[in-house]
Amino acid sequence: MSADPTAPISPGPGAGEPLIELDGTSKTYRSGELEVAALQPTTLRIDAGEYVAIMGPSGSGKSTLMNVLGCLDVATAGRYRLAGADVGSLSEEELAEIRNRRIGFVFQQFNLLASMPAWRNVELPLCYAGVPRAERRERALAALDRVGLADRGEHRPGELSGGQQQRVAVARALVTEPALLLADEPTGNLDSRATADVLGLLAELHDAGRTIVLITHEDDVAAAASRVVRLHDGQVVSDGPSADREGGGAHRLGKVPS
Ligand code: ADP
Numbered sequence: 001m002s003a004d005p006t007a008p009i010s011p012g013p014g015a016g017e018p019l020i021e022l023d024g025t026s027k028t029y030r031s032g033e034l035e036v037a038a039l040q041p042t043t044l045r046i047d048a049g050e051y052v053a054i055m056g057p058s059g060s061g062k063s064t065l066m067n068v069l070g071c072l073d074v075a076t077a078g079r080y081r082l083a084g085a086d087v088g089s090l091s092e093e094e095l096a097e098i099r100n101r102r103i104g105f106v107f108q109q110f111n112l113l114a115s116m117p118a119w120r121n122v123e124l125p126l127c128y129a130g131v132p133r134a135e136r137r138e139r140a141l142a143a144l145d146r147v148g149l150a151d152r153g154e155h156r157p158g159e160l161s162g163g164q165q166q167r168v169a170v171a172r173a174l175v176t177e178p179a180l181l182l183a184d185e186p187t188g189n190l191d192s193r194a195t196a197d198v199l200g201l202l203a204e205l206h207d208a209g210r211t212i213v214l215i216t217h218e219d220d221v222a223a224a225a226s227r228v229v230r231l232h233d234g235q236v237v238s239d240g241p242s243a244d245r246e247g248g249g250a251h252r253l254g255k256v257p258s
């Protein structure tokens with residue numbers, strides 16, 4: 001162990017500076033003789049402070065792209081720079097630290113531990129980061145408060161609705177104050193009201209300066225983002241302002257001062 005897990009990390013790039021830079025990045029899965037080119041060589045830049053939706057039909061490579069962006073999986077070829085660091089050259093330990101401290105993850109299936117109350121689920125990333133116990137509980141409860149679940153901290157996931165469970169997962173994703181939030185079909189299992197709640201939370205986090213990458217195959221969910229990247233057969237087939245911002249193009253210029 002070289003890095004001190006409790007040491008402060010650098011704040012990362014400021015708004016309008018590149019956070020994610022893919023340069024000819026691809027991912028091929030091999031199982032025995034079979035090769036699946038899940039992500040074709042892709043060049044893509046996402047700046048700090050952007051809110052980007054990744055869209056595409058099932059099997060088009062959305063989760064593969066998210067796994068690469070989230071350092072959950074390593075690209076087969078090409079380069080991936082995150083906050084200026086060449087991810088391909090990092091050690092397992094450095095990658096684990098990035099996943100834990102720079103990135104918050106939200107998944108379709110919530111991925112909560114059923115045996116633990118909500119607040120224990122939320123504090124888990126802080127345990128991995130070596131934060132002292134009293135501070136963990138305080139920050140977990142603050143994160144639950146932020147997602148509107150201050151009174152549900154002692155409830156186990158099975159005692160919460162799907163929408164509430166996903167809000168617990170969002171609290172867990174933001175408890176480490178990560179710069180980047182990656183959400184893979186976060187509303188895929190939610191009804192329209194819970195979907196609106198979760199999208200409202202993501203919008204608040206974006207307003208607070210987080211970079212958000214939201215994977216969805218629903219147009220009305222993607223409309224919450226300002227930019228939409230569409231995948232087909234592992235390839236980016238379009239990249240531009242979301243339907244709501246048509247003609248805006250603000251993402252290319254960074255945030256427009258108001
Ligand atoms: P999406 O999230 O858009 O549905 P995925 O990224 O999950 O798409 O999958 C893209 C392609 O890669 C699909 O053909 C899928 O079957 C394949 N794939 C995904 N993960 C693996 C894996 N671990 N091993 C082999 N093939 C995979």
Ligand code: MG
Nearest residue numbers: 062063064184
């Ligand atoms: Mg997927």
